[in-house]
Amino acid sequence: MTVTETARSSQTVDLQHFLTLMPHFPRSVPPFASGSMDISSEPPTSAPSGTSTDDASDIDGVVRRDQSALARIYGRLGGVVYGMCRRVLHDDGLAQDIAQEIFLRLWNEPNRFDAQRGSLRSFLLREARSRSIEKVRSEEARTMRETRSEFRERPIAPNAECDALQSLTLDAVRSALLQLPEVERSAIVLAYYGGHSYREVATALETPEGTIKSRIRSGLSKLSSLLTIDGLEVEQ
């Protein structure tokens, strides 16, 4: 069957059928892994991640300069890398710049990733977050130079925690965070999604640093249980 014949023989579905779906669209759609799409999986907690085999195979491909291998990695992880950059930077343009930089660095230096030390997803998420934080700090340093203002710890916006929680695209994670004691949730959300050090969080919350450290540790431990109970497999 040629393409032209295809056009004649295929059926067109009722547009109204799709219109009836519109009010029920989920807020977020999980990504697909390895170019394979399983729309029957359980959103929103089933965001597939590449297996370690996928990671190893595709990193080998990148080492061999196989561009399609990088495309597969981007397909699996482009969304989380860009999303993390955007979350920390609050700027779509800067987020694109940093995300691009991260994938180009992976292309040019694939051996920086060590599969023995964790998944490629973890590696790229760390890169995205740390590079974004560096970018924020360099921008702040530039501003301080220009305004000749003195160094001070990065302030945290009053609504930062709320903004972060609202922006999350996995209901299971948001739900688990909301089940934490408020003090633990605040410490984790501000540190991780805000890209702040625990010291900055302590200053913002006017709480001793030791207390913030303990709250983060305790909160992460509870989250591990909550996320497992909610069906989101926490990789270890």
Next chain:
Amino acid sequence: MTPKDQTQPEDATRELLGAYALDAVDDVERRRVKKLLASDGAAQTELDQFEGVVDALGDAVEVDPPASLWTAIQNAIDADVAVDSPTQASPAQTTSSSSKKWNFRTPVLAVAAVLAVFVIGGSIFVSARQDNNVPDSIAAMTAMANDAASKPGSRTGVLSDPQQTMSVKVVVDAQGHGFLMTDPLPTLPQDETYQLWAANDGTMISLGMLGSNPQMSLVSIDASVTELALTREPVSGSVSPTHNPMATGSLA
């Protein structure tokens, strides 16, 4: 030094494990934690648990990246490959330039050498780039689509509107390579893009963005997808449709 004195610093370092997992510590503290992890299996186990949580926290920020991101990456790689003089390349560039033969694994991906590749949410999109190679690219893609349509396991369909004013022909081969061939669609403003969706039990799943004036696109379409829809969206794409479908169709 009493045993208590010896354990106190270690306990203080252990208390940092959560902040370390969130990368919210300074360099000195990071070194302290690494030193602890090297000698304390329980601490490593606790950190492994935390890192799993951190991965989940990271997953929750996922959004569809704009198509322009992959295009920018692709262009940067192309520019790197096009470097003729190794002496002009940085060390990293030298590494990549030293192997200028693309190792495309399938004929489908070989066509991508003259196309812009957009990878959205795991779906590989290849859309014709606006350059002199486009006619050849479209011809090659059309030939591949025709070839795919004739093979066992392929599926075909057409997305159209009720008035039949637009038509997007779709061929999906047995491996899930989907070819989208559009009769001229209305060119959208620069700040908008066509976006393709799969529908399943009331859920719309983004298959990616096709650009403002698509002619030929390649997209990964899983065997479970039977119904498709096309919408116009902001240029960075949407996580769920913001407009009613312009065209719909099914695969059979």
